[in-house]
Amino acid sequence: MGLLLAEIRHNKLLWLLVFVPAVFAAEQLAHDAHTLLFALSVLAIVPLAALLSHATESVAAKTGDAIGGLLNATLGNLTELVIALTALRAGQFVLVKASIAGAIVTNTLFMLGVSLLLGGLKFHEQEFNRMSARMQAGLLFLATVALLIPSAVSQADSIAAAEFTERLSIGLSILLIVAYALSMLFSLKTHRELFASAAHGEAGESLFPIGVALTTLAGVTVLVALVSEVFVESVQKAAETLGMTQAFVGFIVVAIVGAAAEMASAFAAARKNRLDMSVGIALGSASQIALFVAPVLVLLSYVIAPSPMNLQFWPSAVVMMLIATMTASMVTNSGRSAWFVGVLLLMVYAIFAMTLYMLPPRVA
């Protein structure tokens, strides 16, 4: 606790932590002030994300960047999982799917793009472990194939067989979880030496001891989840007030705020010339959502949702996931980066965001 206070004194951003109790208070007192709750919850998530970033770096310092990145992605995605579970229980499948597709696109294009841009503005040229990036890109490609097949087959061959899509979704979900488990075995056990870092930054900052770091990681994640729920409840109404479409909210806003914690870590690592960690967080998080969160939600829908959810996405979401995966694969292939690579990723993201923002309301 003393270390936490010292960290708060050190990092000015953490003063924003005051918005965490403010969110909960406001939710009790002004339950219908959606735009206020929306603003407060965003403000509260930022310092929690920063704290999570520092704790994760402390653990990463002990375990190596790749595993640190994996840990980060695992814990960071709890936010997305909690958001999606809430929506799933309410039967809001469109929102669940939008947040899954949005998280994949946002992590591969926006998170990776900003990381490469920030890193590139500080360092002339940066390198990262391309083996690790390639495996993540391969996993993402596999997941994208799994997510596009139900929609490709039913579209292309004009099959309206709901039963077929449902059975296929269960099968695909199991395949994806098996692939994810095997990827863990590969990267953490049989071939872990391939995933060692290529470059290291100076590590002169005060890190948490491992116990404090782990406790902070767990506790802050819970807080992020709680605040995220307020955020989800308020975001829809607030978006209407602010003039945003449903598609834009699910795909872009939920995805960015849901991944805020991981973004803080990825951006910080990029500015410390530890691109391995940035790429690991961004692509690792995207592939974890695609290969673990999405299929778990499909399987859990049989238990907690009013009706089963399938893996069939609407066509332009599939196109965007496919383009995002191809872009990430092209960009990480060389293992080197400069600022313009980040610009390229962000431009593709901007094209998607603009399209979704302008989309007529009935598509979501």
Added chain:
Amino acid sequence: MGLLLAEIRHNKLLWLLVFVPAVFAAEQLAHDAHTLLFALSVLAIVPLAALLSHATESVAAKTGDAIGGLLNATLGNLTELVIALTALRAGQFVLVKASIAGAIVTNTLFMLGVSLLLGGLKFHEQEFNRMSARMQAGLLFLATVALLIPSAVSQADSIAAAEFTERLSIGLSILLIVAYALSMLFSLKTHRELFASAAHGEAGESLFPIGVALTTLAGVTVLVALVSEVFVESVQKAAETLGMTQAFVGFIVVAIVGAAAEMASAFAAARKNRLDMSVGIALGSASQIALFVAPVLVLLSYVIAPSPMNLQFWPSAVVMMLIATMTASMVTNSGRSAWFVGVLLLMVYAIFAMTLYMLPPRVA
């Protein structure tokens, strides 16, 4: 003949050769026992494939892995060609196209995937000649473009002009054959040094002399073709009895059994750390089917089929061929492999197989 018997004593699998006469006997005696004929023909193809593998390795030892792989792909695809010619003569164009698309997908994903997995389970990391893999991937990409254009143009622009598709198919077929011939000139003559092997296994086994090897190659290929015909006749009915859909049979079962001979060679080479040969067989076989077998069938359909066959595939077959080619291209780009790369390929294949297995019967 003495060498052949010695080989049979050495390789226990070859005892299965007894099923070759059994198939022909059963066909005479129990012409309608489809499931029995199906089982017998599969059992008979396995040892023939093994023998073919050994003979091919004997020739390959004399000529270098790349040319050996090419030889293997050429002879191995006689099986597919014979199957397709039988179906073509009967006007069963859907089955012909399913077996072409299935062969491309099965060779690039299943054959290559199992090779990389088997090799990776034995060796921590393996290398192969990426120049050769890149050319094969480039050829496959070219063929996929040729196969997707008729369906893309007629779908996208809603043209139902049969005459256009037919003329286009002839033109595309000629282009593909020219490209295939030029690829031979490139890899066997002007730039053959690029296709030399990167890694060699120990060659301590007893090889056939070149004469015996060539005779065995030719004779066994004929036997494979004869048994394949029984297989084709029985597989449809047997599949119904066993509860498989038409699409699954054409795309997966015919493709796997048709390529059994090449698979035996590719898997054996991978376990001997000769990945060059495995990759050469898998991708070479796929590109030979796409650039040579498919266009030859289109052109021959004007001579031997009841009506001309075009190159227009149904949309999900095009999607699967395109994804298979992109996956093979991604995976072979680095020239290095570990077991998880094989898993990735097999997972994509499993997604396709599962989708086709679950597809409602009317699509095939």
Added chain:
Amino acid sequence: MGLLLAEIRHNKLLWLLVFVPAVFAAEQLAHDAHTLLFALSVLAIVPLAALLSHATESVAAKTGDAIGGLLNATLGNLTELVIALTALRAGQFVLVKASIAGAIVTNTLFMLGVSLLLGGLKFHEQEFNRMSARMQAGLLFLATVALLIPSAVSQADSIAAAEFTERLSIGLSILLIVAYALSMLFSLKTHRELFASAAHGEAGESLFPIGVALTTLAGVTVLVALVSEVFVESVQKAAETLGMTQAFVGFIVVAIVGAAAEMASAFAAARKNRLDMSVGIALGSASQIALFVAPVLVLLSYVIAPSPMNLQFWPSAVVMMLIATMTASMVTNSGRSAWFVGVLLLMVYAIFAMTLYMLPPRVA
């Protein structure tokens, strides 16, 4: 002027310059002889292109291949811009879009393909700067995404909202121009060392001094533009006479003749083993059309055209642009080339050209 005459005596091709006044004379005297005007204008463009090529090489010798290539692409695309502006003013949006899509496809496949083939026939293996090629391929990919999104979203989700497409097109145009400007900043300023040449040819020929070279560049470009206008006016009617479809004319003929000047430079550079320059001209020209010419035309359509033009292309044009970009990306990834790489590109181009040639007339 003396240097110009010396150059004409040196290069036999330049005797064709006599067709330049012939075109203008014929236009006055035989305004309706479309096939004659078409033939004369093609013959007149060839020597102008050759002169442009020599002048550009003179400038390039002073500035390095990459910048020389960029200069060339900039000036060469003035032809396409003038053609498109003429059509835009007349409200012929289909022709404008066909010439944009055609220029992208022709530059990435035909110009690059012939360069690699010509170079490969003379040199066993050639190298080029892959960093530069990768950036151009990345830019092209970005542009292709921007050009496919309007058609993908409106197709896939069956939106017929013209207003949505129009607003989206303006937004995308601005994004593309920003990306293009940033790419200039990157390649000409912050990271220009990455774009230095990998290989140089012998430079024993007589070059223009920089003043003459620049004057020639400017003057000849104007002449090319004037002749191109006669070409555009005559090509449509001449094509009908010669039996070509509209789609083929816009996509293939206009694109090849419009890029004749750049092609002369690119082919000459390839034969001098300066593939950096060839690749820079081909991909640089394609990406300049996609990221600069196309969006400028959209924005200018609000000023000079009878009604605003959007960025929505017909589906098979989008498919062809996407395949061309993917092919260029695959092929330039390794930074090495041999003749067969050129064949692969030309085969993909031949597939497209054949398809467009055979297309029933109503699609264009």
